[in-house]
Structure formats: structure tokens, C-alpha cells
Amino acid sequence: MAEYKRPESLKKTPSGFCPGCMHSLATKLIAEVIGEMGQANNCVHIVPVGCSTLNLAYWQGDLLGAAHGRAPAVATGFKRSNPDRLVFAYQGDGDLAAIGLAEIMGAANRGENFTVIFFNNQTYGMTGGQMAPTTLIGQKTTTTRNGRDAETTGYPMKMCELISTLEAPAFVARYALNTPKGCKDAKKAIRKAFEIQMAGKGFTFIELLGNCPTNWGLSPLKTLEYMESNTIPYFVPGVYKDKYKDEVK
Amino acid sequence: MAKVLMKGCEAIAEAAVRAGCRFFAGYPITPQNEIPEYLSWRLPEVGGVFVQGESEVASVNMVYGAAASGCRAMTSSSGPGISLKAEGISYLAGTGLPAVIVNISRGGPGLGSIQPAQQDYLQATKALGHGGFRAMVFAPATLQEAVDLTYNAWDYAERDRNPVMILMDGCLGAIMELVEFPEMKDPDRLGTKAWDLNRHEGDTRSARLLSPYFPEAILELKNTSQKKMNERWAQNDVQVEEFMTEDAEYIIVAYGISARVSKEAILRLREEGYKVGMIRPITLYPFPKESFRKLNYEQVKGFIDVELAIPAQMHDDIELEVKGRAPIYEYCRSGGLLFDDDGVYAAVKKILDGGAK
Ligand SMILES: Cc1ncc(C[n+]2csc(CCOP(=O)(O)OP(=O)(O)O)c2C)c(N)n1
Numbered sequence: 001m002a003e004y005k006r007p008e009s010l011k012k013t014p015s016g017f018c019p020g021c022m023h024s025l026a027t028k029l030i031a032e033v034i035g036e037m038g039q040a041n042n043c044v045h046i047v048p049v050g051c052s053t054l055n056l057a058y059w060q061g062d063l064l065g066a067a068h069g070r071a072p073a074v075a076t077g078f079k080r081s082n083p084d085r086l087v088f089a090y091q092g093d094g095d096l097a098a099i100g101l102a103e104i105m106g107a108a109n110r111g112e113n114f115t116v117i118f119f120n121n122q123t124y125g126m127t128g129g130q131m132a133p134t135t136l137i138g139q140k141t142t143t144t145r146n147g148r149d150a151e152t153t154g155y156p157m158k159m160c161e162l163i164s165t166l167e168a169p170a171f172v173a174r175y176a177l178n179t180p181k182g183c184k185d186a187k188k189a190i191r192k193a194f195e196i197q198m199a200g201k202g203f204t205f206i207e208l209l210g211n212c213p214t215n216w217g218l219s220p221l222k223t224l225e226y227m228e229s230n231t232i233p234y235f236v237p238g239v240y241k242d243k244y245k246d247e248v249k
Numbered sequence: 250m251a252k253v254l255m256k257g258c259e260a261i262a263e264a265a266v267r268a269g270c271r272f273f274a275g276y277p278i279t280p281q282n283e284i285p286e287y288l289s290w291r292l293p294e295v296g297g298v299f300v301q302g303e304s305e306v307a308s309v310n311m312v313y314g315a316a317a318s319g320c321r322a323m324t325s326s327s328g329p330g331i332s333l334k335a336e337g338i339s340y341l342a343g344t345g346l347p348a349v350i351v352n353i354s355r356g357g358p359g360l361g362s363i364q365p366a367q368q369d370y371l372q373a374t375k376a377l378g379h380g381g382f383r384a385m386v387f388a389p390a391t392l393q394e395a396v397d398l399t400y401n402a403w404d405y406a407e408r409d410r411n412p413v414m415i416l417m418d419g420c421l422g423a424i425m426e427l428v429e430f431p432e433m434k435d436p437d438r439l440g441t442k443a444w445d446l447n448r449h450e451g452d453t454r455s456a457r458l459l460s461p462y463f464p465e466a467i468l469e470l471k472n473t474s475q476k477k478m479n480e481r482w483a484q485n486d487v488q489v490e491e492f493m494t495e496d497a498e499y500i501i502v503a504y505g506i507s508a509r510v511s512k513e514a515i516l517r518l519r520e521e522g523y524k525v526g527m528i529r530p531i532t533l534y535p536f537p538k539e540s541f542r543k544l545n546y547e548q549v550k551g552f553i554d555v556e557l558a559i560p561a562q563m564h565d566d567i568e569l570e571v572k573g574r575a576p577i578y579e580y581c582r583s584g585g586l587l588f589d590d591d592g593v594y595a596a597v598k599k600i601l602d603g604g605a606k
């Protein structure tokens with residue numbers, strides 16, 4: 001029987017994420033893949049600004065902090081001068097799809113050889129639950145008290161769909177973390193993305209649909225149902241682009 | 250090595266390559282385009298990386314990423330783009346990463362003009378970004394000086410783990426002059442960098458480069474060590490040219506292109522018997538305070554701040570040292586307008602003859 005161990009890349013300290021927050025699930029999945037690939041010492045985690053910054057206290061391994069939204073630019077500079085390192089940025093939806101839109105699209109369009117893991121919880125968690133570019137229509141946030149109104153704030157931005165219109169990216173896919181199957185598939189995809197990167201085959205982008213129990217005002221259990229009936233129908237999970245379908249397993 | 254005739258921007262770019270710079274990211278803006286253009290072919294030739302970023306914001310953050318790998322990295326821009334780089338420059342200072350930022354300056358504020366000006370002295374010397382840090386700022390007045398200052402810039406940046414700025418006006422960026430380049434440094438022989446995130450043989454550490462500091466006392470310690478670093482610069486790193494100041498009654502204070510033009514005017518005025526000299530800061534920060542402190546204020550009757558900026562931006566720094574002991578006049582042009590052939594000569598002569606208000 002397989003032994004379940006703490007991944008090498010996570011410290012033996014509490015994560016700092018709120019109870020029931022899928023940030024801890026997502027970082028655990030990433031850490032497991034890195035451990036299974038034997039990359040714990042070779043990997044560089046680009047830490048952006050958001051609740052993902054809490055990884056500073058929790059992540060074991062090389063860390064490079066980036067300004068809000070700039071992780072793909074920082075990763076570009078680092079990876080270009082260190083092509084052998086496994087480089088990934090773990091960005092939130094405010095970080096990536098609002099302030100960092102230019103940086104993510106620029107890096108994806110250049111086909112930079114690193115991986116972006118995009119944690120989409122449809123809100124600005126760290127700053128207290130304001131509207132994000134990904135907030136669903138009708139979703140209540142601290143800056144959309146009556147629910148997001150498309151008239152004045154537009155529609156939730158679909159990053160996998162946008163990025164997959166570009167020529168350069170190698171692998172673009174979305175998974176939801178509210179079911180064991182979703183987590184398993186996400187983990188497989190993260191591994192695939194890292195393998196594509198280590199083979200020098202270009203830009204990989206994995207979106208993970210997550211929650212924010214604290215700012216959604218729902219119990220962790222309720223967030224799972226909420227995701228099933230609200231998030232997933234809009235942000236449809238699946239593989240949006242796969243250049244090496246038959247090559248990399 | 251033989252001298253070569255080169256344009257200012259290109260001379261800076263080649264000097265960077267000689268200094269071991271192997272990463273450049275930038276975004277087009279006049280009057281500095283020749284720097285990225287040159288490096289776009291030159292860096293790949295020596296195994297380096299050139300990236301045309303999607304913005305100045307992205308470019309400076311790419312430089313931040315490259316610097317974190319121990320690579321000598323540079324970005325360049327002009328006024329509007331330097332404002333966008335403020336975020337990244339602050340993060341470089343916060344995280345403690347070395348990099349060189351070149352500002353080939355133009356008219357401002359706003360989009361201003363693409364013509365040469367010296368409108369960015371205050372930004373460069375007081376606040377290159379948020380959070381109250383300083384960077385060393387070098388201001389060449391000849392292309393040879395631009396080459397030498399650029400070549401040495403990383404030595405300061407790496408010693409201090411802090412960004413360094415080269416501030417040069419668009420005039421010098423565009424002119425051509427004979428320059429001699431120093432020998433090529435081999436980046437592989439510059440030694441391992443204490444800060445880089447690469448594992449070295451026998452290394453078991455996990456490295457972290459971050460600008461959030463916790464708890465608060467750690468950040469206060471960081472701020473305090475930056476203060477001490479600024480004090481060390483003032484002690485040890487000031488570079489200044491004092492030109493004919495010994496017997497001078499009037500002293501021009503100017504840097505960059507303004508200093509060059511002023512020198513011509515001083516030579517003419519000296520021929521006519523006027524006792525004029527010049528203090529030319531080469532490091533704009535640290536400012537050459539001692540050059541003002543050691544003057545004999547019985548002898549010095551006044552200072553003339555000559556700049557391509559209105560209002561003159563060095564004025565306050567000069568006043569802090571002169572402390573009211575002599576008047577400070579200004580002769581300035583701005584907006585991209587340059588000094589006329591006789592401009593500095595005539596303006597200074599008028600002041601000397603008592604015609605100044
Ligand atoms: C330039 C800048 N603007 C604003 C902030 C404040 N800020 C910190 S975290 C954050 C939102 C992060 O939201 P998201 O990326 O969705 O991450 P989450 O916390 O939801 O995981 C903001 C706006 C900042 N640190 N820097």
C-alpha cells in the first residue's frame with residue numbers, strides 16, 4: 001500500500017490559508033507533483049501578490065517574489081537566464097486577469113518556457129473580497145453589493161479561452177477542485193505541464209477553479225455546491241489547447 | 250584598443266555588454282531606441298538574452314527576474330517609461346537585487362516631448378519608486394564617460410544589492426563621439442552571487458528573494474541598513490568634476506550636456522577676465538556636498554544653476570549646502586529647447602555684470 005507523506009516542498013507549519021480554502025489544496029497538488037518528479041531542489045516558485053503570498057511561510061524551496069500581476073515577467077527574466085530550472089508562477093485571478101493581464105498575455109504569446117498555475121476564486125481574497133475580473137454575474141462582493149452587474153462591469157473573463165487563441169502556448173487547461181476527480185485530473189495536468197516545460201516545449205497554463213469561503217460567506221462544504229451549480233457552468237473545465245497531445249504523456 | 254566613432258545610446262549598450270550584462274528587456278521610446286535596437290542583435294551574439302517586453306512595467310520586472318538568477322541585467326527608457334518602471338525599481342531595492350536602469354531623458358511632464366531635456370533629476374535622485382529608498386545616479390557628460398560609468402555600474406549595484414541609474418540626456422544619447430571600450434568581462438568569471446537563486450555545488454539551502462518583510466522590526470532593520478548604505482555612498486562614492494573653482498567668484502553648477510556647454514562658456518569668460526568655474530556632479534546621488542562645503546564664501550559671490558529643466562531641479566540640493574551664503578541664479582531651457590550657441594555665455598556674463606535680478 002502506498003504511504004501518504006507530506007510533500008517535500010511544503011513545510012511542517014500550518015499553511016496560513018483560511019480553513020477550507022482550496023489554495024491549500026492547490027499548493028499541495030503542485031508540491032506533490034514536484035516531489036514525484038524529483039524536482040524539489042530544481043524548482044523556483046514565483047510568488048505573486050494575493051493570498052498566494054501566504055505560501056512564503058509554507059513553501060519549502062526556492063522562492064522569488066513578484067510585484068502584483070508581474071509574475072510572468074519575473075518568470076520570463078529568470079527562466080531565460082536559467083533554462084534548466086523548473087519555473088512556475090502561482091497566480092490569483094485579480095493578480096493575473098486584472099493588473100497582470102498584459103504580463104500574462106505577453107508571456108503566453110512569446111511562448112515562454114515556464115508554467116503558470118492560475119487559481120481562480122472569482123474574488124480578491126487577500127484584500128477582503130472585492131470584485132475580480134472573474135466574478136460571476138450576480139455574485140455579491142464588497143464592491144458589488146447587489147451582485148455583479150454586466151451593464152457596468154462587463155462579464156467574467158475566461159482566461160483559458162483567451163490564451164488558447166494564441167499560437168504559442170503548448171498546453172492550456174482548466175480543472176475544478178471541488179471534487180476528488182477534479183483534483184486528480186488537475187494533478188495529472190500539472191505534471192503534464194511541468195513535463196512539457198522540462199522538455200523545453202513552451203508555455204503551459206493550468207487554471208484551477210477554487211473557492212474563497214471567507215469572502216464568499218459560505219461554509220467550505222457549501223462552496224463545493226456553489227461551484228458545481230455556478231462556477232463550473234460558466235468556466236467550463238477541459239483542455240483548451242494541447243500541442244503535444246500524442247507526444248507527452 | 251582603438252577608438253571607435255559611436256552614438257551615445259549605442260556606446261552605453263556596448264559598454265553594458267563589455268561589463269558582462271547578458272540580459273536586457275525594454276520597450277520602445279524615443280530618444281533611447283538605439284539601446285534596445287543595438288542589444289537585440291548584440292546580446293545573442295555573446296550568448297545573452299534580449300527581450301522586447303510588452304511594456305516598461307513588464308521589462309523592468311523581467312530584469313528583476315534575471316537579476317535574481319545572478320545575471321547582470323539592464324533596462325533602459327525615457328521619462329514616461331521610467332515612471333512605469335518605478336514599481337520594479339522599488340521591488341529591486343526592496344528585494345535587494347542589483348540592476349542597471351538607463352534613463353535617456355526627454356522633456357516632461359506627461360508625454361512632454363521627445364526632444365532632449367533634463368527633467369528627471371528629482372525623480373532620479375529623490376524617489377525612483379515608492380518606499381523611500383535611494384539609488385546611485387550617474388550622469389555622464391561625454392560618451393567616454395558614459396562608457397566608463399556604465400561599465401562600472403554593476404560593481405556598485407552588486408556591492409550594494411541595489412539598482413543603479415545612468416541618467417543621460419537625449420543630446421548625449423544622440424551625438425557621436427570617439428570612444429574607447431574597456432575589455433570584455435566574462436560573465437562566468439564574475440564569481441557566484443550571494444543572492445542568486447541557483448544551487449551551487451554542495452548547496453543545500455533553499456533560497457528566497459522577497460520584498461515583504463516580517464515582522465515589522467525586520468523591515469525597520471532593512472530601512473536602517475539602507476540609510477547606512479546611503480551614508481557610506483556620501484563618504485566614499487561621490488564623483489565630481491571641479492573645473493576652475495579655486496579662484497572662482499562665480500560657480501556654475503551643471504551636469505551632463507549642460508556642463509559641456511557651460512565649460513565652453515567658462516573658457517570664453519575666462520579669456521575676458523571673469524573668474525568663473527564649475528562644479529559638475531558626476532554622481533547626482535550621492536550629491537557632491539563637499540565641493541560646496543569647502544568653498545571660501547568670502548570669495549564666492551554666486552552660483553549659477555544651468556540645466557535643461559524649468560524650474561531648475563538641482564537648486565534645492567545646492568541651496569542645502571550654500572545655506573544662503575551666496576545667491577543661486579538659474580539659467581535654464583526646457584521643453585526640448587537647447588541652449589543657443591551664445592546662450593550660457595551671454596546669460597552668465599549678464600549675471601556677472603550685475604544685470605541679474
Ligand atoms: C500594485 C498593487 N495594487 C494593489 C495591491 C493590493 N492587493 C494585494 S492582494 C490583491 C488581490 C489579490 O487577489 P487575487 O489575485 O484574486 O488573489 P486571492 O487573494 O483571491 O487569491 C490586491 C489588490 C498590491 N499589493 N499592489
Ligand code: SF4
Nearest residue numbers: 017018021051125212
Ligand atoms: S481569504 Fe479566501 S482565498 Fe484567501 S485564504 Fe482565505 S479563503 Fe482562501
Ligand SMILES: [Mg+2]
Nearest residue numbers: 092093123125
Ligand atoms: Mg482571487
